[in-house]
Structures are given as structure tokens and as C-alpha cells.
Amino acid sequence: MAVGEYGTTNRARLTCSRALCGVVAGACVSAASAADLSFRLADPQGRMLDGAVVSLLPLRGNALPAPRPAHIEQVDKAFHPLVSVVQVGTAVDFPNNDRVRHHVFSFSSAKVFELKLYAGRPAQPVVFDKPGVVVLGCNIHDRMLAYVVVVETPWSAVAGTDGLARLRGVPAGEYTMQVWHPQRLGKPDLPARALRVAGDLSESLVVDLKQ
CATH class of the missing domain: 2.60.40.420 (Cupredoxins -  blue copper proteins)
Structure with missing residues (x-):
């Protein structure tokens, strides 16, 4: 599992090892046409961010699946x-x-x-x-x-009490990743992060909600 920082000093940073299977913004993935992604979100003190929202907005303007009730x-x-x-x-x-x-x-x-x-x-x-x-x-x-x-995307999820947000069946491609939390209500959006999806991904993110 890769460990990175999200929204620190007004930019998103990620640090992890690169492997033969390919890299998604520094995180190891396996090749696939659609991927299952999981992100474990915590604040700088290590507290899990229950209720954090992760969304992936595709950079290409392809037709999106219809919204589900x-x-x-x-x-x-x-x-x-x-x-x-x-x-x-x-x-x-x-x-x-x-x-x-x-x-x-x-x-x-x-x-x-x-x-x-x-x-x-x-x-x-x-x-x-x-x-x-x-x-x-x-x-x-x-x-x-x-x-x-x-x-404006069907690929999003809300983190549970364990800080884990799971996104299923995300097509391969380039995305803008955005994180939101109720503590950010009324504040500017956290900086977005570029993400390339090429296969399944499991990653831990540190999110600074106070910036």
C-alpha cells in the first residue's frame, strides 16, 4: 500500500516505490481495462477521516454512465x-x-x-x-x-469509519482526483491531484484539512 500526502502546502504529494507493474501517480497498479480503487484517508495526526468524499473526474469528455437513484x-x-x-x-x-x-x-x-x-x-x-x-x-x-x-462523475465514494473509500469499476484513463470532508464546508476546495488509472490500486493518503 502506497502512502502519500494530499493537500499539503497547497499541493498534492505522493511518495511510493515504483514497480514493474506500472505507476499511477507513483502508486503501483496492475494492468486492467477497469479497476477497483481503494483509498484510506487520514489527517496528519493519523485520525481516520470518516465521511471524506473521494471523486475522480475523467479528463476526456467521453459519455458517462447514467446516474443511479x-x-x-x-x-x-x-x-x-x-x-x-x-x-x-x-x-x-x-x-x-x-x-x-x-x-x-x-x-x-x-x-x-x-x-x-x-x-x-x-x-x-x-x-x-x-x-x-x-x-x-x-x-x-x-x-x-x-x-x-x-x-460530475459516477466514480466517487464516501470513506467509512476506517477511513477507507472504495471505487469500483473505474475505466482506465486520466482523472482529476478531488477530496472533500464536512470540516471543509464553506472553505476553498483542497488542491486537486492528477491520477492515471491503469489497474487496481490501494493507497493511503494524508489529508490536511486545516490548510
Whole structure:
């Protein structure tokens, strides 16, 4: 597993050994037409970055797969998951599995909407048609909060409590890699990093969220 730094001193740096199988931004890969990638993200103190979003934007303008529907549940007066990443154009359902009604809304510039007081499943999903970060809330329960990161690519993932983000079936090619975390809300994007995908990849990244 390669170990690198992401977003340090305003640039992305990566250090790892080069091998015969080929190199992806300094990380060893095996040749394949589509790859499974995994990134373990931690801060400089070694804390795993639960909820970090990794997205890969292809540099070539080839046709992208159609977005898949998604859902964000309301359970025990909380959104699940806390952080979601969806492709532009994704229809997101907001089922309410609580016994109380919720009033889901967002005032974020990437998507302004509201689902007025309801129980069960809304009549229509919400289509997220613009890239950006959408902050969700509930007009009835102020402590309810969630984030939807809308990206212009189907190749993205959210890191779990182990800091691991997995991207499946990524076609070979050149990409721009972007990392986001809720702690970066309202701050400039972290510097992007060039990434060449030529096969399966497993890599650890150190992400400085304070820069």
C-alpha cells in the first residue's frame, strides 16, 4: 500500500516505490481495462477521516454512465447516511422511517428545495442537477443535518469509519482526483491531484484539512 500526502502546502504529494507493474501517480497498479480503487484517508495526526468524499473526474469528455437513484433515510430523527455523494442528475428519495413527520429542506446554492411536513415516502424524489455541496436540514428538528456532495462523475465514494473509500469499476484513463470532508464546508476546495488509472490500486493518503 502506497502512502502519500494530499493537500499539503497547497499541493498534492505522493511518495511510493515504483514497480514493474506500472505507476499511477507513483502508486503501483496492475494492468486492467477497469479497476477497483481503494483509498484510506487520514489527517496528519493519523485520525481516520470518516465521511471524506473521494471523486475522480475523467479528463476526456467521453459519455458517462447514467446516474443511479439514491436514497437518504430519516431514522431516529437523523439523516442516514450523514454524507452522501451523487452524480449530477441523480434522483434522491427521502423516506421517513420515523413515527414523527419531518420537513426536509436545503437552502444551498447547488440545490434549493423543501419536502414539506410528511411521513412515509415523498411522492417524488429530488433531482440534484447542479454540482456542489448541499446541506440538508429539517424545519421541525433543528439538530438534523446531512451533506450531499454532487459531482460530475459516477466514480466517487464516501470513506467509512476506517477511513477507507472504495471505487469500483473505474475505466482506465486520466482523472482529476478531488477530496472533500464536512470540516471543509464553506472553505476553498483542497488542491486537486492528477491520477492515471491503469489497474487496481490501494493507497493511503494524508489529508490536511486545516490548510
